[in-house]
Amino acid sequence: MERTATGPAAAASAPLSGAPLPDGTAVVPVPAIADLLDGMPRQRHATTPAPASEPALAGPRPAAPLPSLPFPFPLLRPWRLLPTPTGTPFTFAYVAVLAVTSVFAALADPALVHTLHQDSSTDVAHLVRTPGLVLLASALWIAGGVLSPYALAFVLVLTALERRIGGARAACVFLAGHVLATLATEVPVGLAVLFGHLPATSLHRLDYGISFGVAAGIGSLAGLLRPWLRWPLLTLTAGTLLDDLIAFQDPMTNWGHLIALTIGVASWPFVRRWAQSAQGCGEL
Numbered sequence: 001m002e003r004t005a006t007g008p009a010a011a012a013s014a015p016l017s018g019a020p021l022p023d024g025t026a027v028v029p030v031p032a033i034a035d036l037l038d039g040m041p042r043q044r045h046a047t048t049p050a051p052a053s054e055p056a057l058a059g060p061r062p063a064a065p066l067p068s069l070p071f072p073f074p075l076l077r078p079w080r081l082l083p084t085p086t087g088t089p090f091t092f093a094y095v096a097v098l099a100v101t102s103v104f105a106a107l108a109d110p111a112l113v114h115t116l117h118q119d120s121s122t123d124v125a126h127l128v129r130t131p132g133l134v135l136l137a138s139a140l141w142i143a144g145g146v147l148s149p150y151a152l153a154f155v156l157v158l159t160a161l162e163r164r165i166g167g168a169r170a171a172c173v174f175l176a177g178h179v180l181a182t183l184a185t186e187v188p189v190g191l192a193v194l195f196g197h198l199p200a201t202s203l204h205r206l207d208y209g210i211s212f213g214v215a216a217g218i219g220s221l222a223g224l225l226r227p228w229l230r231w232p233l234l235t236l237t238a239g240t241l242l243d244d245l246i247a248f249q250d251p252m253t254n255w256g257h258l259i260a261l262t263i264g265v266a267s268w269p270f271v272r273r274w275a276q277s278a279q280g281c282g283e284l
Contacts (some may be wrong), residue, residue: 013125014281025052025112028212039041065212079280081156083158083159087163088162090162090167090171091159091170092275094156095155098140098151098210099146101140101141102142103146118206119206120137120208121205121207121208122134122135122138122192122207122208123144123203123204123206124186124187124203127183127190133178137208138208138209139175139178139209139213141210142154143209143262144209150211153217153218154214155197157214157217157221158170158214158217161173161217161220161221161271165224166273166274169271169274171262173216173220173264173267173271174217174219175262176263177212177213177215177220178212178213178216178260180188180259180263181212181256181263185207188205189202189205189252191204191274194196207253211260212260215257215261215264216230216260216264216277218237218264219261219263219264220267220271222234222264223271224272224275238258241254241257
């Protein structure tokens with residue numbers, strides 16, 4: 001015998017539309033039944049669908065990535081202060097060469113070292129005879145050795161500059177300061193000797209080292225820094241160089257440092273354009 005459902009279960013399984021039942025009677029639609037029953041609350045239809053709730057078991061949303069902080073921030077990325085063979089090949093190779101020459105200068109016979117320094121000097125006499133050779137050779141020595149402040153400044157400044165504009169362009173900035181500041185200080189000496197204002201011994205003035213290139217690198221790097229770091233760096237550097245000039249211990253070299261710093265500042269339009277093309281950001 002076939003079983004038929006009766007009672008509430010049957011009512012729940014019955015169609016909700018006006019389709020006829022087996023006995024021929026039609027089912028009254030649900031809204032009509034609701035109208036016949038007093039006190040039955042009607043369902044309110046929202047004009048806009050409510051936002052679907054997130055699953056209860058859904059994990060926390062991933063946090064938005066923090067904005068990357070530009071270099072230099074030594075407390076966050078101290079390893080970027082030092083040169084590496086892959087990241088800054090020019091600075092790394094140059095530091096290696098300077099380390100070798102500094103060790104040699106410290107351990108070799110002082111007379112031999114003095115002779116090499118004289119042969120590498122960018123004085124007027126050497127610039128007239130072999131300008132290209134002495135301009136390159138003079139940049140292979142550190143005046144004062146590896147403990148010189150310019151040695152530390154060379155590592156930090158050239159590393160930061162090369163990371164921003166590339167090795168070839170950083171080399172151009174360094175050489176521009178080294179060569180132009182050297183010529184700017186030695187040419188007046190030659191003219192002064194020519195016109196009798198200085199003795200002939202001034203043509204053989206000992207002049208070598210990397211300080212002019214470092215000063216130009218500082219001035220150039222300042223153009224890539226944020227203003228809150230740019231101007232204090234320039235003020236401190238210029239103040240130190242002016243203090244050395246006022247001391248009048250080596251006025252020609254001190255003038256060369258200021259000229260090299262000015263050359264670095266004058267390179268700001270170029271280094272900013274290079275930084276934008278190399279890394280998409282003109283400031284550090």
